[in-house]
Amino acid sequence: MSEQLGLRERKKRETRQRISDIAMGLFMTRGFDNVTVAEVARVADVSVNTVFNYFKTKEDLFLDRQEWYEDEPSRIVRERRPGESVIAALRRDFLDAIEQRHWRSGLQEGMEVFIRTINESPALTARMRELAERREARFAETLADETDADDDDIRPALVAAQISAVTRTLAAIGMRRKMAGETFEQIASDVRAQAELAFDLLEKGIGDYGVR
Known part of the structure; x- marks a missing residue:
């Protein structure tokens, strides 16, 4: 049986x-x-x-791995190394993604076709926004669980929003340049430097940014 x-x-x-x-x-x-x-x-x-x-739904046919996508930042945090902070774990993962040319860095071969297909479809564009919102909400819940935060603690939601914005922005930079026809070798070092800058801002805070 x-x-x-x-x-x-x-x-x-x-x-x-x-x-x-x-x-x-x-x-x-x-x-x-x-x-x-x-x-x-x-x-x-x-x-x-x-x-x-x-x-x-038809959208589910296209986004067959949406469950994995939604859980990805939460998984990275749950599996972070002893003594490693949330920011350090996400930084390490994103830099690894650049080296591996993984889709989450925006540098995977053929990713531009995937993104173009989404951009050309209002239905897929709307679903991706929904997925991004669910992913960020799940990430905030994971951060709250991992830090044993109180229900009225705003920090998990703020941290999730900031990290999500950084990784989304970095991936978009790489993808835009790939869609413009640049090669991985032309893009990778710049995206890596921008990632280091972005995670430095997260790690050190942005309190003195833009002081006149």
Whole structure:
């Protein structure tokens, strides 16, 4: 019985992944708004009902890893090293992302096609804003748990907002330059320097910034 259940679950995962991969290929090639769920189902050789059994909405087909995305900053904080601060952990992770050319640094190959597809679709743009808000809210909850903050302590929400703004801004800088046609080698050192500056501001505070 356990073997049958295991086989059934594996087939479900494989079907879900196949549908997701096919949908993403169609979206990237033709644009999100130009592809219907019925087309995805036809190419994947499944029914439309099967698609919706795995994905509640068309946007979920495109954003198949949204749960991972929402939890990413929280995970980094939960897994930070002994004696390591929240800022130090996020700084280390972002610098690692630059070296690995990971999508969270904005420097992954092909990421510009993904971003262009989002920018061309009002529905996806709206969903990404929603995801960013949920990600920041979850991050604030994690910070509150990790620091045993009181319910009326504003610091977890403030820290989450500031860190989220920094990582979002840094990734956008790298992505804009990639979309302009620059190579990783042309961009990486500048983004790394800007990341160090940004996290220095977070770490040391911005109280004396802009003094006249």
